[in-house]
Amino acid sequence: MKRTALGFIVTLVMLSAVTASTALAAPPTATTAPATNLAATSATLNGDVVPSQNDTTYFFQYGTTTDYGTQTPTEGPVTGNPTKSKAVSADVTGLQPQTTYHYRLVATNSAGTSFGADVTFTTPAAGGPPGKGNALSITAVPPTIIHGNRTVISGRLTGPNSGGVAVTLEQTPFPFTVGFEAAASAITDKNGDYSFTVRPTLNTRYRVSAKTSPPVVSPVVRVNVRVKVTLRVSDRTPARGQRVRFSGLVIPAHDGKIAKIQRRTATGTWKTVVSATLKPALAVNGVTRSRYSRRLTIRRTGTYRVRVSPGDGDHSVGRSPTRRLVVS
Numbered sequence: 001m002k003r004t005a006l007g008f009i010v011t012l013v014m015l016s017a018v019t020a021s022t023a024l025a026a027p028p029t030a031t032t033a034p035a036t037n038l039a040a041t042s043a044t045l046n047g048d049v050v051p052s053q054n055d056t057t058y059f060f061q062y063g064t065t066t067d068y069g070t071q072t073p074t075e076g077p078v079t080g081n082p083t084k085s086k087a088v089s090a091d092v093t094g095l096q097p098q099t100t101y102h103y104r105l106v107a108t109n110s111a112g113t114s115f116g117a118d119v120t121f122t123t124p125a126a127g128g129p130p131g132k133g134n135a136l137s138i139t140a141v142p143p144t145i146i147h148g149n150r151t152v153i154s155g156r157l158t159g160p161n162s163g164g165v166a167v168t169l170e171q172t173p174f175p176f177t178v179g180f181e182a183a184a185s186a187i188t189d190k191n192g193d194y195s196f197t198v199r200p201t202l203n204t205r206y207r208v209s210a211k212t213s214p215p216v217v218s219p220v221v222r223v224n225v226r227v228k229v230t231l232r233v234s235d236r237t238p239a240r241g242q243r244v245r246f247s248g249l250v251i252p253a254h255d256g257k258i259a260k261i262q263r264r265t266a267t268g269t270w271k272t273v274v275s276a277t278l279k280p281a282l283a284v285n286g287v288t289r290s291r292y293s294r295r296l297t298i299r300r301t302g303t304y305r306v307r308v309s310p311g312d313g314d315h316s317v318g319r320s321p322t323r324r325l326v327v328s
Helices: 002-022
Strands: 029-036 042-050 056-063 074-080 086-093 100-111 112-115 119-122 137-139 142-144 151-158 167-172 182-189 193-198 206-211 221-226 242-251 257-265 270-277 277-284 287-297 303-306 324-327
Touching: 029 100, 029 119, 029 206, 029 277, 042 056, 042 100, 056 086, 137 182, 137 221, 151 206, 151 221, 182 193, 193 206, 242 257, 242 303, 257 287, 270 287, 270 303
Parallel strands: 142 221
Antiparallel strands: 029 042, 042 086, 056 074, 056 100, 100 112, 100 119, 137 151, 151 193, 167 182, 167 206, 206 221, 242 287, 257 270, 257 303, 277 287, 303 324
């Protein structure tokens, strides 16, 4: 009995120790700190990591938006005092001059992953401090288009000798994991103005570079591309209680996604009354398409539309033209 009781007490002590150790284990703390050593094409990213009782690895995410798109190699593990922060850093190169970058620290241990806050820095102009040479603006009008439509990317080169300068439009489409690639070129007019007309098929980021001395690069603009949604109704003047067929196409294809048939309320908002799953349709001129079809009982006069949210980042939400059904 004494040995049994002693063994039971030892087991309880061991379990208590394990429980206490587990309770102390927690995800790390990641704190993003300001960047240092800023140069036209490089910078040092900084942060602090608290390992919280576990060996912790870390890396930095960075890019021209809060989507980041690029990360430094994973480093670590960070060890030592589990409650004391340790300064970490990583050097990044291949940046663009006069460009604002976002970055954050990401730390991971066996208990989880923590993300530091987003911090920004702006690289100076190549060959000298910012504001001493040329600068390049950029805008997209409109910034959101329906698939198949066009937008205009334009801006102005300011500073010395801004007329007659070669400029290059660069783009990176969704998922934004590759670098910017040249898409078109032009020459600034006597005022330094330039313009490009583009027809992106995916959500796309653009920037413009100019062959000044030293070269300059514009900020980045994003053009969102909505899916195109068509809508047909089998009868616009149905009898009360009649079933009307709603059908149409979604371009490009997003098979398996949901088309929401909506009716406008008295307050002007839109209410989903029925949904339909997108199914494959024949491609036309190499452009993929989806189709939908659903019958709806119409009991009163109303205005309808169809809304499709791709939800995968390649395209933005699309909405069909409205159709007004008048109950006869």
